[in-house]
Amino acid sequence: MRISATFCREQEAIQRARAISEPLQSQRGIALAAASAWSKRAIAIDERIAAPGARDKLDTAIALEFAREEATRDDVDDADST
CATH class of the missing domain: 1.20.5 (Single alpha-helices involved in coiled-coils or other helix-helix interfaces)
Structure with a gap:
């Protein structure tokens, strides 16, 4: 909280x-x-x-982290299907 x-x-x-x-x-x-x-x-x-953009920076960092995790999962899925 x-x-x-x-x-x-x-x-x-x-x-x-x-x-x-x-x-x-x-x-x-x-x-x-x-x-x-x-x-x-x-x-x-x-x-x-x-502070202008303070929330935007945090949101961007979180979105980037989710994108990296998704890309990692996709790479693992591609490797498993081969």
Whole structure:
């Protein structure tokens, strides 16, 4: 399952709320670090989705792999029939 940018932003908000309500400084730091990590992940997801052709490259690579497998099967079938 892929994590959505929305989920990441929700987690960021939860961690920021924890940082505000946490009485211990060390725990506030951990919560803020977690919030920052969730924020960066959301941005990375948005950038990956927005990248032109990113999906096309993956689709092309998958199609090429299927074509290679099919060609290999055809070669084996031809060799078996001779």
